[in-house]
Amino acid sequence: MPKALKDFRNVYVVGIGFHPYQFFSATPYLTLGLTAVRQALGDAGIKWPSVESVYHGTAMLGMAPTRGMLKHLGATGIPMTQVENASASGSTAFRQSVLEVAGGFSDVSLCLGVDKPALVNMPGSQNFGIRPLDAGRIAPITHFALLAQNYMEKYGVDPEDFGRVAVKNSRNGALNPNAQKQRALNLETVLEGEPLSGVLTKRQCCPIGEGGAAVIVASEEGIRKHGIDMSRAIKVLSSTLTSEEVYENATDFDAELTRHTTELALAQAGVSAKELDVVELHDAFSVEELFYLEAMGIAQPGEASHMLKEGIFDIGGEVAVSPSGGLLSMGHPIGPTGVGQIAEITRQLRYEAGDRQQPNAKLGLAHMVGLGAVCSVHVLSKET
Amino acid sequence: MADSQGAGISYAHPGLYEVQNSALTSVEGLGDVSQIRPVLKGMVCRSCQRISIPVQTYGCEGCGEVGKGLQPKDLEPMGELLSYALVSKHHDKSITAPFTMAEIRLKEGPVIRAALEKDSYDSLDVGTWMEGIFIKHEVAAGNDNQDKTTQLELRFRPGSKADA
Numbered sequence: 001m002p003k004a005l006k007d008f009r010n011v012y013v014v015g016i017g018f019h020p021y022q023f024f025s026a027t028p029y030l031t032l033g034l035t036a037v038r039q040a041l042g043d044a045g046i047k048w049p050s051v052e053s054v055y056h057g058t059a060m061l062g063m064a065p066t067r068g069m070l071k072h073l074g075a076t077g078i079p080m081t082q083v084e085n086a087s088a089s090g091s092t093a094f095r096q097s098v099l100e101v102a103g104g105f106s107d108v109s110l111c112l113g114v115d116k117p118a119l120v121n122m123p124g125s126q127n128f129g130i131r132p133l134d135a136g137r138i139a140p141i142t143h144f145a146l147l148a149q150n151y152m153e154k155y156g157v158d159p160e161d162f163g164r165v166a167v168k169n170s171r172n173g174a175l176n177p178n179a180q181k182q183r184a185l186n187l188e189t190v191l192e193g194e195p196l197s198g199v200l201t202k203r204q205c206c207p208i209g210e211g212g213a214a215v216i217v218a219s220e221e222g223i224r225k226h227g228i229d230m231s232r233a234i235k236v237l238s239s240t241l242t243s244e245e246v247y248e249n250a251t252d253f254d255a256e257l258t259r260h261t262t263e264l265a266l267a268q269a270g271v272s273a274k275e276l277d278v279v280e281l282h283d284a285f286s287v288e289e290l291f292y293l294e295a296m297g298i299a300q301p302g303e304a305s306h307m308l309k310e311g312i313f314d315i316g317g318e319v320a321v322s323p324s325g326g327l328l329s330m331g332h333p334i335g336p337t338g339v340g341q342i343a344e345i346t347r348q349l350r351y352e353a354g355d356r357q358q359p360n361a362k363l364g365l366a367h368m369v370g371l372g373a374v375c376s377v378h379v380l381s382k383e384t
Numbered sequence: 385m386a387d388s389q390g391a392g393i394s395y396a397h398p399g400l401y402e403v404q405n406s407a408l409t410s411v412e413g414l415g416d417v418s419q420i421r422p423v424l425k426g427m428v429c430r431s432c433q434r435i436s437i438p439v440q441t442y443g444c445e446g447c448g449e450v451g452k453g454l455q456p457k458d459l460e461p462m463g464e465l466l467s468y469a470l471v472s473k474h475h476d477k478s479i480t481a482p483f484t485m486a487e488i489r490l491k492e493g494p495v496i497r498a499a500l501e502k503d504s505y506d507s508l509d510v511g512t513w514m515e516g517i518f519i520k521h522e523v524a525a526g527n528d529n530q531d532k533t534t535q536l537e538l539r540f541r542p543g544s545k546a547d548a
Contacts, residue, residue: 130440133424133538134497135397136476137485145469146487146497153467153510198469246434246446250495251466251487 008102015044016343021211021331036212052106057093088370091338107222113336145198161305173325180331204286237269265377280341396537461516515543
């Protein structure tokens, strides 16, 4: 029987860092990455030579971008690996760092996400070998626009219910100095934005951008060996990664994948969805937040929009959803996204989130879906 | 838009659909191509009986069967409208918007996503029975004489279940 993370050594997040997410600029990716890594090292209170392995989530930088960046911290000869898993690249890189430490291969591992926008080959392109019937007309936004229309018919919700997700997350992003979009939007502004596909307007789609995020994980031995402050360490309770199966509802695969992966992650962590205080999820498009909250079991089917309206997912509500601003406002630079989620959960569980602090946050969950499709879920806890 | 001359009839998306009547070898000069019946080129797995589209030889997603276990199967382009979306803007500049995409459950089971006949609709009802029809485009023939040739593209529109 496959083992779970709890069957291995305990793993803790001990350092976090960012280069703020931003629109495409002339900033070299070395600056994006090194800024985030130096901040994470400082946050952990350790020096670069203490790091024993690196996993770099990136989908846009091309071949071998990591060593040429990190050599500027001093070339120590440690193993460095790029991890590409579409939108879940950063989450998958984090999982690799966690497994590295849990398995005893490193006591301290760095996970970072760095990317800059670039054109990439997508599944369904000429090189794939199979041409889809939609002939490229179904971009991700239209995939979710079709699901949104279906959801509206099924549960009797209206476009305003989706728009409220963007309103909430923009409010959170306005409090986050690392967010790509730091302006709170009202519902009217969200809904009157440029229509792109189905009910989705421009303000309900995450921005494309660039940035850096870094997380350092360590074992208890690593924490002791390097004098890291255990009181700020956040325990990783579970790490799951799955890929799409054949579902009865073939087109709603993102939610089915989320349901299965979250169930696994919560079971391995020994907690329930109702116990979660903070959730960072894959809200590339506003509608996804409602779909995934229901798939995770945080809301019953058809209930997420009502709970959102009641403020249950606000900072200060029963469970703060995307307190960073989510992909919608924090941004979605691909590689950094999943790493940044872990950093935000860590900040929340340390009670260091300032104006964005969810009161009494003890248990957090990070969720990303990657094109393909894959899904990654991590559960983190503030040990008391 | 992809370009293929095929065996006498040119299709916008070769290998995904064709005319049902194999005796029809040319559509040049035909006025109304919407009367030509299309078929979708799907496949069935002999091992798990899964019907899927498009036809391919790489392996069955349901069970991994490959080779002779995967058989081509023509599917009728008819089914129930599950969802739709008017696409006002597309990131790929070679794809002209607006257009309307639909999600349709074919009568033989698979769910497909395909473009509708008209760019936009005043109203569409989920549950409507949809039928596939051909529309035509005049495209460059690919020779040096700047000739045009007729290319068929499969689109869907509201239809009658009685025709199914």
